Amino acid sequence: MYEIILRKYRRVTKNRPFRDNRTIIYYITLCLLSPALAARGSILEAIAGILRDTNQILSGEPPDATVILPEYDFIIIGAGTAGCVLSNRLTEVKDFKVLLIEAGGSEQPYMDIPVLATMLQFTDANWNYHTEPQKGGCRGMRGGRCAWPRGRVVGGSSVLHSMMHTRGNRKDYDRWAANGNPGWDFDSVLKYFKKSENVQIPKLAKNKKYRSTKGEMMLQHPNWRTPLSDAFLQAGVETGGKIIDYNAEKQIGYSIIQFTMNNGSRMSANKAFLHPINGRQNFHVVKNAMVTRILIDPWSKRAYGVEFNKDGTKYSITVRREVILSAGAINSPQLLMISGIGPRDHLTENNITTIVDLPVGYNLQDHWALGGLTFVINTTDSIRSERVATFDNIIEYFSHHTGPLSAPSGTEAIAFFDTKNPDDDDGYPDLELLFVGGSLVSQPTYKEAFSIDNRVYDKVYGPIQNSDTWMVFPMLLLPQSRGRIMLRDKNPYQKPIIHANYFSDGGHDQKVILHGIRKAIELSKTKAFQKYNSRLHDIPLPNCARYKFNSDDYWYCAMRTITNTIYHHCCTNKMGPRDDPEAVVDSRLRVYGIRGLRVVDASIMPHVPAAHTNAPTMMVAEKAADMIKQDWGVPINYR
């Protein structure tokens, strides 16, 4: 009986995504009959799972405030990675009344399903920015513009991000300190990295010097990944690399990624830091509220409040202590400039009266990679959306949070290299290889998310549309190019101008990426990857066809064509000493020349660390919270 139904079920579904009601009926019958299948989850279990997840997310998040007071001790602008950490730590102090203002709405239950990460970019939880066309990069993107998504939702970019948790190298922070920022050296900030994390990987958690299990942010390896990620690690070992915990002492080596996930679902900054403080009496959140100006008294130069719009009503709320700007690396400089803090010539051009002349918006940095470096294989082991979105997998995810739906966007493993000192196993990585168990062809949304020109895409990837593939992003970690954020005009609803200026540094950046391309090709030739008959996809990009395929010049052209941001925009309100002409904030993150105003987010980083920037941003916010408490005479680690 069971055999007959199973055969029939297989014929009906042909392992394709769920198509019609018959599939459900066969499935229910099967689940009822088969203890084996029930182990992967049953429909009833899955429905219970959906209800539980939905309830947890919707009732866990602090509600939109029904009463807004005329004055608070602190106003935090932006409920992103930094804003969530700060809200949690500052409201530990009962005397601090805190208002958190967020332009986006509540985090929704589907946002926590790891496999959907890229798709969230098509919702209104994305600010949906694009770079200006430039000579140096993004030539194969629509209109010559690269997509720069940013989160507009409670949780900010930590709701859209791919959940990779990397701290960077000791030298990153020692360099921040050496440039005149006391207290930011690695030995001083390590405790803040540890403070937020809760490592769920027992082997790594044992290293108490570097890791912790006491923080709010859960970290785990993915519950599901392709066997190709093991091939990537084996290929690393075959070519002389080591397997490491890159969030411990040394970074050079290979690893399965550590994700900010809890039990197979996304852990946003909202879930980690706001859910636990839902109900604190001294904390209000307003959602769907757009801050349009920071209120600054032009004579005393003190920030005394903020102006925001919510549901068509304009509010002016004042602060007793401080305004804290945590709107992220694009919006924070925009809001400062609109409020009169920025480069005088640029503000004057936009008819804004300058209150303090500071280099706001300069020093923009990012991590970028060659996108689309694809290898075709001869098995069906890679991620393909039609195999992921099956009825079985959906049931399995909602029943147990396991299976392919619990895998974040196909990114599975990572490796770090110091191209300047290749033999130093304690080097300072300037190159990352980010391994994906699929490629642009495995999910139709990738092409859209990266905004790749249709003509380029169809020519190069059309012919392997149905193939199994893997991909590596060879990613630059210590870029020398610098971009800039500028105002389009003084309307806060207008998107700012983003000059990415990729490859504007005179040759360093492209050489590092080339090194990464060569390394990825070397890995593809190892036994580990030849088991899958891995073959470099070699249809040339149409605008690079004048170069010999696989020559250095071909790859330089390719990286300028499919220039892929890894979304680590930062550094636009640089922290530095007073005599640093690029500095906007001091080492306690106070805006120069203004009282009562700090910036706390990825924009204060002096240079981008050799890391994905979410963990470093949490660290910045943890440290800022302690500095704020100290400055107001509250003992730190107050609980």
Ligand SMILES: Cc1cc2nc3c(=O)[nH]c(=O)nc-3n(C[C@H](O)[C@H](O)[C@H](O)COP(=O)(O)OP(=O)(O)OC[C@H]3O[C@@H](n4cnc5c(N)ncnc54)[C@H](O)[C@@H]3O)c2cc1C
């Ligand atoms: C698609 C994507 C993938 C990424 N992948 C990774 C990854 O895998 N690993 C990693 O470490 N990092 C990743 N990052 C980067 C990481 O998410 C960011 O570095 C980090 O979240 C930055 O935190 P933040 O607090 O500076 O800014 P955000 O988290 O962006 O927060 C800013 C908040 O301010 C709000 N805001 C802005 N302007 C206003 C206003 N005027 N009024 C009210 N509110 C406002 C925004 O809506 C937002 O909620 C990714 C980012 C993206 C976009």
Ligand SMILES: *[C@@H]1O[C@H](CO)[C@@H](O)[C@H](O)[C@H]1NC(C)=O
């Ligand atoms: C600035 O103001 C002047 C005079 O009111 C106006 O002509 C000009 O268009 C304004 N410029 C911008 C960028 O708004």
Ligand SMILES: *[C@@H]1O[C@H](CO)[C@@H](O)[C@H](O)[C@H]1NC(C)=O
């Ligand atoms: C993980 O989540 C699943 C489904 O939501 C649940 O059944 C299971 O108990 C959870 N496991 C842990 C360790 O919390």
Ligand SMILES: *[C@@H]1O[C@H](CO)[C@@H](O)[C@H](O)[C@H]1NC(C)=O
């Ligand atoms: C894939 O290629 C490898 C190496 O050529 C070969 O050993 C293996 O049998 C092939 N597998 C399939 C499924 O064709």
